[in-house]
Amino acid sequence: MYKLVVFDIDGTLAVRWNEIPETTLETIRRLKERGIHCLMATGRGSVAVEEMVRLTGIEDYVALNGQYIFYGGRVTYKYVYPKEVTKRIAEICREVGCYYGFINERGYYIPDLDELRGKHGSPILTSVKTIDDLGEDEEVNQIVVFCEKEKYSYFDELKKDYIMTSWHTGGFDMHINTRSKAEGVREIAEDLGIGRDEILCFGDGENDIELLEYAGMGVAMGSAGEKVKKAADLVTEAAEENGIYNICRKLGMI
Template sequence: MAYKIVFFDIDGTLVDEEKRIPPDAIEAIRRLKETGVEPVIATGRAPYFFKKLAEEAGIESWVSLNGGYVVYKGKELHQRTIPLADLEKLVELSSRQGHALVFEGKSSYFANQEGHPSVFEAVESLKVEHPGFQADFWKTEGIYQVFLHCESHEEHEYPSELPGLRFVRWHAKAMDVLPSTGSKAEGIQALLDALGLKPEEAVAFGDGLNDKEMLELVGLGIAMGNSHPELLPYADYVTTRVEEGGVRNGLVYAGLL
């Protein structure tokens, strides 16, 4: 199969723990583009978290917010927000539990508690600007994803009480919240359909729990050497760690470099 498009997760895939893109990954993507193969970001992050990273990597298109917001070379192709009824239930339950929420729109994001330590710790790990405070932001803007700030032993009530939502942990004190059918694979499929491509013509790189569906969908799913152990069964190949040439080595394995 001749691969025509490659999807890259960001954290732990394109960037290391310091949120820096290794020079060899930038060079590999430059060479990939020279062959006519399209590089696309596929991330749980919102666009305002990665615009500079995308520019540095030379990538113009993305599947963001875990499949909720897809842009191809400046054109919006797919948008999926969380229904207001589900957001209302989430706000009510999290309030009872004392857990903070951060609501992500496509151009800005806000917390519903001011100065919450778990929000600070989780967002600080992303090395991005911290959210503002606007408790009712979810009532006035389309919300594509929510950060739920709780620890693993506190999360068990959410899936059972909120079946319309999906919860994916990305930090010891934070989970992504999205519609139950939402995933990066949803957004990738929308982009492939728009481009007239088949999943078999795509490659995807990832390292986290929110990459499972993406690696299953594409023709070649590549897990980074630093991946979460639970992701590995979903991968067709395991490359080296991000700081050990993982992107370059994976593209070589795929026959793209």
């Protein structure tokens, strides 16, 4: 029996922004009733996870691809970007015509916000602030870049220390190469005394691959790309087709 179940959010728990199938919510309730620990692992920032905590009742989460961990009622880890890195990202984006955003515990901060909203329809952009709202001394815990894939190479100078992970056809998350969803989940599992063979994970994006490979059982959603599906032990239906419920029932967990 698996003792820890880990869910990616977008495309896995949620069909659309914070829209969760009733069968998924029922699955979570039944897992928790059986004493199985549930955890969310996402590329979202903490401010964008709060509503999912309320909807699902899952209080522990790994956010920002492992760069931020909320566990046991408190923040147990967060990575802070050096000022020279955030400055360099802004410079590159201005030079090559890309957009960027900085994320911390207070929210998302993006320059040229109105223009970006017209080009990218991400739900994230409905609740962000302009870069002018970010104080000079405030921390940055995540960087997101909005641009075409042909422009990704302009950021190669940062690849020595950072990983660029696509989350959308028009952009990528940048995170320190020592952190990942899998690393965050591993730290929580160790504290709970749970081995990797007792972990079941669900995901659909490239930032879930390491997590699917790490878990005792990695399950790719039906909407996932082939690269993600190849990394998984099982492939289930898409989120809107009751994929999470179907697998948990098949495994005898609910």
